[in-house]
Amino acid sequence: MKKRIDRVYEVVKEHTGHLTSRDLDSTSGLTTQDVAELLDIQRSNASKDLNALVKEGILDKLTGRPVRYVMKSVFHHVPLSKHVPSYQEKQMKPQRIEAAPIPLTDIFKRVVGSSGSMKNPVEQAKAAILYPPKGLNCLIVGPTGSGKTYFAHTMFQFAKQHEVVDVTKEMVVFNCADYASNPELLMSHLFGHAKGAFTGATEDKDGLLTLADNSYLFLDEVHRLPPEGQEMIFYFMDTGKFSKLGETTKDHQASVRIICATTEDPGSVLLNTFARRIPITIQLPNYMDRPAKEQVDLVRVMMSLEAKRINRRIVLTEDVVRALIGSVNYGNVGQLKSNVQLVTAKAFLNNMDQEELVITINELSDTVKDGLMRLGRNRKQSAELSLFLSSQMVVGPNEPALSFKSDAYELPYNLYEIIGDKAAVLRSEGFNQESINHFISTDINVHLKSFYRNHNFTFDSDAKLLEIMDQSMIDTTRKIFEYASDELNYDFQTNFLYAVGLHISSFLLRMQSGKALNTQDHESILKMVKHYPAELKVAYGIKAIIEEMHQIEVPETEVHYLTVLLVSLKEDNEDGRIGIVVACHGMSTASSMVQVVSKLLEVDHLRSVDMPLEMTPQEAKEKIVAEVRDVDENSGVLLMVDMGSLGTFSQAIEDETGISVKTVDMVTTATVLEAARKASLIETDLNNLYQSLTNFQGYTNINEKTQFDTPDLDVQSKAIIAICSSGQGTAQRMKELLDDFIRTSLNETITVFPVSVLEVEQKMATIEKEFRIIATTGIAKPDYSAPFIPMEILFSKDGQDAIKKIIVQGEELERPILTMDKARQLCRDYLENTYTFINPDKFLDPLWLFCDLICESFKMEKNPSFYINLSMHVAGSVERTLRTDTLQIQPEDHQRFEADASRSLLDPALAYLNETLKITFSVGELFYTYELIQNARQV
Numbered sequence: 001m002k003k004r005i006d007r008v009y010e011v012v013k014e015h016t017g018h019l020t021s022r023d024l025d026s027t028s029g030l031t032t033q034d035v036a037e038l039l040d041i042q043r044s045n046a047s048k049d050l051n052a053l054v055k056e057g058i059l060d061k062l063t064g065r066p067v068r069y070v071m072k073s074v075f076h077h078v079p080l081s082k083h084v085p086s087y088q089e090k091q092m093k094p095q096r097i098e099a100a101p102i103p104l105t106d107i108f109k110r111v112v113g114s115s116g117s118m119k120n121p122v123e124q125a126k127a128a129i130l131y132p133p134k135g136l137n138c139l140i141v142g143p144t145g146s147g148k149t150y151f152a153h154t155m156f157q158f159a160k161q162h163e164v165v166d167v168t169k170e171m172v173v174f175n176c177a178d179y180a181s182n183p184e185l186l187m188s189h190l191f192g193h194a195k196g197a198f199t200g201a202t203e204d205k206d207g208l209l210t211l212a213d214n215s216y217l218f219l220d221e222v223h224r225l226p227p228e229g230q231e232m233i234f235y236f237m238d239t240g241k242f243s244k245l246g247e248t249t250k251d252h253q254a255s256v257r258i259i260c261a262t263t264e265d266p267g268s269v270l271l272n273t274f275a276r277r278i279p280i281t282i283q284l285p286n287y288m289d290r291p292a293k294e295q296v297d298l299v300r301v302m303m304s305l306e307a308k309r310i311n312r313r314i315v316l317t318e319d320v321v322r323a324l325i326g327s328v329n330y331g332n333v334g335q336l337k338s339n340v341q342l343v344t345a346k347a348f349l350n351n352m353d354q355e356e357l358v359i360t361i362n363e364l365s366d367t368v369k370d371g372l373m374r375l376g377r378n379r380k381q382s383a384e385l386s387l388f389l390s391s392q393m394v395v396g397p398n399e400p401a402l403s404f405k406s407d408a409y410e411l412p413y414n415l416y417e418i419i420g421d422k423a424a425v426l427r428s429e430g431f432n433q434e435s436i437n438h439f440i441s442t443d444i445n446v447h448l449k450s451f452y453r454n455h456n457f458t459f460d461s462d463a464k465l466l467e468i469m470d471q472s473m474i475d476t477t478r479k480i481f482e483y484a485s486d487e488l489n490y491d492f493q494t495n496f497l498y499a500v501g502l503h504i505s506s507f508l509l510r511m512q513s514g515k516a517l518n519t520q521d522h523e524s525i526l527k528m529v530k531h532y533p534a535e536l537k538v539a540y541g542i543k544a545i546i547e548e549m550h551q552i553e554v555p556e557t558e559v560h561y562l563t564v565l566l567v568s569l570k571e572d573n574e575d576g577r578i579g580i581v582v583a584c585h586g587m588s589t590a591s592s593m594v595q596v597v598s599k600l601l602e603v604d605h606l607r608s609v610d611m612p613l614e615m616t617p618q619e620a621k622e623k624i625v626a627e628v629r630d631v632d633e634n635s636g637v638l639l640m641v642d643m644g645s646l647g648t649f650s651q652a653i654e655d656e657t658g659i660s661v662k663t664v665d666m667v668t669t670a671t672v673l674e675a676a677r678k679a680s681l682i683e684t685d686l687n688n689l690y691q692s693l694t695n696f697q698g699y700t701n702i703n704e705k706t707q708f709d710t711p712d713l714d715v716q717s718k719a720i721i722a723i724c725s726s727g728q729g730t731a732q733r734m735k736e737l738l739d740d741f742i743r744t745s746l747n748e749t750i751t752v753f754p755v756s757v758l759e760v761e762q763k764m765a766t767i768e769k770e771f772r773i774i775a776t777t778g779i780a781k782p783d784y785s786a787p788f789i790p791m792e793i794l795f796s797k798d799g800q801d802a803i804k805k806i807i808v809q810g811e812e813l814e815r816p817i818l819t820m821d822k823a824r825q826l827c828r829d830y831l832e833n834t835y836t837f838i839n840p841d842k843f844l845d846p847l848w849l850f851c852d853l854i855c856e857s858f859k860m861e862k863n864p865s866f867y868i869n870l871s872m873h874v875a876g877s878v879e880r881t882l883r884t885d886t887l888q889i890q891p892e893d894h895q896r897f898e899a900d901a902s903r904s905l906l907d908p909a910l911a912y913l914n915e916t917l918k919i920t921f922s923v924g925e926l927f928y929t930y931e932l933i934q935n936a937r938q939v
Contacts (some may be wrong), residue, residue, distance in 0.1 A: 029068030142284030145334025197246025327371030521544035579631030723778030727756030729876035
């Protein structure tokens, strides 16, 4: 018996096979309804088979309404005598389907934003691929869902086009997170293993490096690769050699280019030795940072993929496009794609018998509809989108789009076939359309949610809550949620657990530390809560729950704050909120914090500014100003920064924008959480928010104590202070060394803060509020009781032993006798391991002579420690000058420097260095060099 699809093919052939292109008119061809009636089959089945034949290239569609189908030969002028194979014959006969030729320069042009926000990543990618002889290893950095996997595949296709790799090769893809809990198995997959290497290794096995020989290896989530794996990979990148697990000699070779990807800050999660072997770092933008036109284009591209799958035209109203764009709050392009698939699947379910899918706002889920409201609150973004939107977006199935079979967010099945088949079965069972829609809508959600659970788009509340608060607090919050929901009989916002849990955690810690509650605005809060008697009554019930579960007395003022919190979680009070801008050094430090907090609390009044090392303070200030203007809702903006010159921007920003700005430094994810939570409360004031954060102590380590107990200093987080002349450069290098050692050798969490010697007293006082300082290191020993690690020890081969003695054993170090020869060798090793543009063998002599001239000019003793400090600093100055990324100073420091008569003592040494190296130092670099020398003279 013939298959149904062959019968469909034959009936179209019978009615249109004799036609030529000259015969076509508005009545030519068969409609879906014609085919269904001629063959006595369901219309949905006829539509499915006709579209499958079009996709196979056997039939063609004619434009117009209704859509009509004809033989493909009508347009190709195939002689009627020529045999045209049936669909069944076509399926049985092996054939090679050739893709349409793509011009060499077009592969990246199909990436949305290739001439906009993606221009720099594209140029970097091309440089990495085409660098002779076979390209460079590179690292792609970007938040979850930003398109790292997609971009890596595009790079590989570009490499094929330019014959960097053979066209028959495939890129080998490995996600390091899949085996992160089993390092042995992970290493076996990557490098292979020898027989007997571990239990169950009954024979030798090749790894992915062997499989990727003469091709590319893509290591996704590379930060999950253990340190020993990173060491083996960077050895392979250096030598092309590797050993299998269980072997002692590195006698295997392969020619492999490696593309890595991570969502984290490379400087924090990767070994420095590994990161330095990767010469190109490609930073992909956040979805919300991309221009409005690109956001619209991304919706169009993703809709075109869905149109291609169902072989139908899709029409979206303007509100639907806006809702889809606004629905992206943490998942970037990946989240947009999942929402597009969900919206299209539901529209397909409701319109299976239609030749065209028209999607209106009424067909969207509540989650996607919320995107329209979220976008409406962002006036700037909404206005920019208006320039690129019309009343409808029409997307056809034949629009070009770049996709890859291994796209991480590509469903491994045809969702639309599942919907069509299940609908047909349910209809044949006698279910009406409403029931069919209900059953299959549930099915769509199950399919998509189960798939995206594997791609970090679901959120296990308990698992995430445990990262920031104790289990006892989670139990308390769940009990409060059940009680409040029953008593008030309304639906809370989905962030209830986070908002209430974090609030009560903060309250309990504050009570345990003995710090008084801020009652400055209690009178105005008391007046407000009187208008909400139901919530006030429930707040008293919550008071009883807290007292019962934590054996602590809850004061009346806290009851009123709880009332405000309940009201805020019930009503949409988002107009006039305090905006928050997080700005940090690093590739994605700030954006990672904002992403986590936005996701936890489901808020959208946060913005991030990431500051890679190559970004100048002026560029950072411009970016911060833009974000402050964007996020302001007429209640002011809280600027949260990590260190350095960022903390001095608030007054300049106020002067430039007219917006009130307060700055909190030493930012952590916990402080951003606390700020965002409080900024979402009604009646929150910028000054009060700022003051409350200065006393914030975190959420974890809640002990069952009363407010009269003495705080336990042992539960404070530990910190090490790295001091250099500017707080950058050498201090950052010290931080990297310490972070590496702490991460790989100690089972402790210790934060390292780079600090300028000019700000050390002020910064240490701030850090002490949240951390216990266990050691200091750098160019000068501060007036502080913690052990000090001299730079010459830290950077020496004995550095790790010294750190261990201080951190683990609590010993004070004895400063060893240091000779000039040892100092020179130490500086040479530092230069070789730290800098890109400096040749240590050629640079060391001029550097040492510069130090000699400084000592002569300033009449200083030639001390090896001083030579180390000054050499390391000046080397950083040279590197920054060559990179045009010099240190900046405040106007008052500039004036003080210019007025200091002693600064002329720098001139002889500077003249020598300028002449020898052919470079000129900026005023900022000279200022910090001078300050280093003056500090050394005072010791």
